[in-house]
Amino acid sequence: MKDVSFGQYYPTKSFVHNLDPRFKIVFLIAYIVAIFLAKNFYGLAACTGVLILIVLFSRVPLGKVLRSVRGVLFLVIFTAALNIFFHPGEEVYWNGPAVYLSYGIIHVTQAGIVFSLFLVLRLVLLVTCASMLTYTTTPVSLTDGIESLLTPLKWVRFPVHAMALIMSIALRFIPILMDETERIKNAQKARGADFERGGLFKKVRGFVPILVPLILSAFRRADELGDAMDARCYSSGKKRTKYKKLRFTWRDLIGFFVMAALIAGVVVMRIYLGAPL
Amino acid sequence: MRIVAEHLSYTYNAKSPFSATALRDVSLTIEEGEFFGIIGHTGSGKSTFVQHLNGLIRTPSSLKRKKKRKAGEQETTLTVGEYDLTNKKTNFRALRRHVGMVFQYPEYQLFAETVKADVAFGLKNFADKKLTEEEIDEAVRAALEVVGLDFEEIKDASPFELSGGQKRRVAIAGVIVTRPEVLILDEPAAGLDPLGKREVMELLHRLHKDWCKTVIIVSHDMDEISENCTRAAVFEEGQVRYVLPPAQLFEKSDELIEMGLDVPLTAKLVKLLRERGVEIACDFTTEGFLQAVLAYYRERKGAAQ
Known part of the structure; x- marks a missing residue:
């Protein structure tokens, strides 16, 4: 029971939490489109503004939001370094030489610095917005949303409902299996198992006493769940009702306007404001 | 090995939205040679407490303890024999050799290809x-x-391939094979039929007699506690409410029932008899209850003649 929390859902009540998951997924896609439509810093500034609004209205602590960037920190640094050192260009954005250093294929230019800043900002916005979705939406309602959005695929006989069911069962079982792992690990530790000592081979072999009972238990649980579902005559073919019906509300309408304004704004800025970049 | 815990507190997932306090300022001493019972609701902290005893859950580091002392809170002590579990440098593997732990449904931890290999796992x-x-x-x-x-x-x-009861016994054998001085069992009879339950309890008596000096059981089944234990602790919401021998503990039947706990059959019978004006005193074991009833009966018979 070391880590009951799983994924990164941050439980609280807020405007963003209450949005329809379908809308949030669509918004994320629109936001990504907006980021890539933005050709200059004005566009990205608009995206940043909207993201700040989302963070403010979601009541997720800023520290948590920033932590989501940590996962891609290496990618961010790598992208920045690549563009600072290898981007040739003659543009001048501030007082000083356009080219700081030019040696072989290495070029440190003003254009390169600006461009790498641009890319880094893009990446950070992308990752942060995506994790805002998972911070404010439980895995279960995320699955519901995906299922609902994929409904059109039913027309081509794609088993949308079964897929969604598999996904939500898998999600539901992750914390249970994590709990189980912890318990089995403790039981074997009590019998003197050591998961830290020894070389790689010994370490890998050390996991057998955890993996065997864990896999057995997963199969046992799967069997039991299947029986329980059969006993209640579950079938995915029939038209099913939902315990929690997804419903668009006035919040989603506001969100929709924000989304439309963002896209429109970015497109306008792309056309009428060329520089910088 | 004497077990001493003082001012022990523990919170799961501290500093997160999922934090849950499991133990609040628990102080408890278990003497060597006891057959000790731990009773309490699900979530009362009893499993958390016993997992402390072989270091599967650690007490806060000395740094945190210093802070605590400055804040005027009492310092935590937790010792098992000569092992100081509040010290990070303690050899916890050596400790675990002396403190055997049988978890709930221990048969689910079996993994080896043969019974022999599984039992020998801890030994090796x-x-x-x-x-x-x-x-x-x-x-x-x-x-x-x-x-x-x-x-x-x-x-x-x-x-x-074994039956449920056999699996559980193999799993218990896998823990006691190193001859631990203290044996802790979390719900050892859970999920067994009445015969299986009785066999497990008989096994624990055998172990207590000539295998492990101290036996600690965590149990929901009050009859198990009243029949077997020298003393029992009652946990409620992470705190220890009572630490008493069963004979005195189950005198407090009403309080226990108010806490949502059960009482042994003998305690229920004593209560029903009292309601009908029959005062008998017993230690709440089946044998003790029968003796008390017989003594009462003989007394009445003697008075009538």
């Missing part, structure tokens, strides 16, 4: 040197025999 882990095949055979044979299984018959069987 704790051994200071490489054991010879004869030494392993001897220890495994003894452990299987004490749990009531025949070594020759069962050693090469797969643990997954």
Whole structure:
């Protein structure tokens, strides 16, 4: 029971939490489109503004939001370094030489610095917005949303409902299996198992006493769940009702306007404001 | 090994939205040689407490303890024999050799291909040197025999082919094979039929008599506690409410029932008799109850004549 929390859902009540998951997924896609439509810093500034609004209205602590960037920190640094050192260009954005250093294929230019800043900002916005979705939406309602959005695929006989069911069962079982792992690990530790000592081979072999009972238990649980579902005559073919019906509300309408304004704004800025970049 | 815990507190997932306090300022001493019972609701902190006893859950580091002392809170102590569990440098593996732990449904931790290999797992882990095949055979044979299984018959069987009761006994053998001084069992009889329950309790008595000095059981079943334990602790919401011998503990039947706990059958009978004006005093074991009732009956008979 070391880590009951799983994924990164941050439980609280807020405007963003209450949005329809379908809308949030669509918004994320629109936001990504907006980021890539933005050709200059004005566009990205608009995206940043909207993201700040989302963070403010979601009541997720800023520290948590920033932590989501940590996962891609290496990618961010790598992208920045690549563009600072290898981007040739003659543009001048501030007082000083356009080219700081030019040696072989290495070029440190003003254009390169600006461009790498641009890319880094893009990446950070992308990752942060995506994790805002998972911070404010439980895995279960995320699955519901995906299922609902994929409904059109039913027309081509794609088993949308079964897929969604598999996904939500898998999600539901992750914390249970994590709990189980912890318990089995403790039981074997009590019998003197050591998961830290020894070389790689010994370490890998050390996991057998955890993996065997864990896999057995997963199969046992799967069997039991299947029986329980059969006993209640579950079938995915029939038209099913939902315990929690997804419903668009006035919040989603506001969100929709924000989304439309963002896209429109970015497109306008792309056309009428060329520089910088 | 004497177990001393003072001012022990523990919070799961501290500093997160999921934080849950499991123990609040628990102080408890368990003497060597006791058959100690721990009772409480689900979530009362009893499992968290016993997992502290072999270091599977650690007490806060000394740094945090210093802060605590400055804040004027009492300092935590937790010792098992000569092992100080509040010290990070304690050799926890050596401790675990002396404090055996049988988890709930221990049969789910079986993993090896043969019963012998599974029982020998802990033995090999704790051994200071490489054991010879004869030494392993001897220890495994003894452990299987004490749990009531025949070594020759069962050693090469797969643990997954056995019956439920047999699996559980193999799992218990896998813990006691290192001859721990303290044996902790979390709900040892859970999920067994009445016969299986009785066998497990008989096994625990056998173990307590000549295998492990101290036995600690966590249980929901009050009859198990009243019949077997020298003393029992009642946990409620992470705190210890009572630590008493069963004879005194179950005098507080009403308080226990108010806490949502059960009482042994004997305590229920004593209560019903009292309501009908029959005052008997007993230690709440079946035998003690019968003696008390018989004594009362003889007294009445003597008075009538």
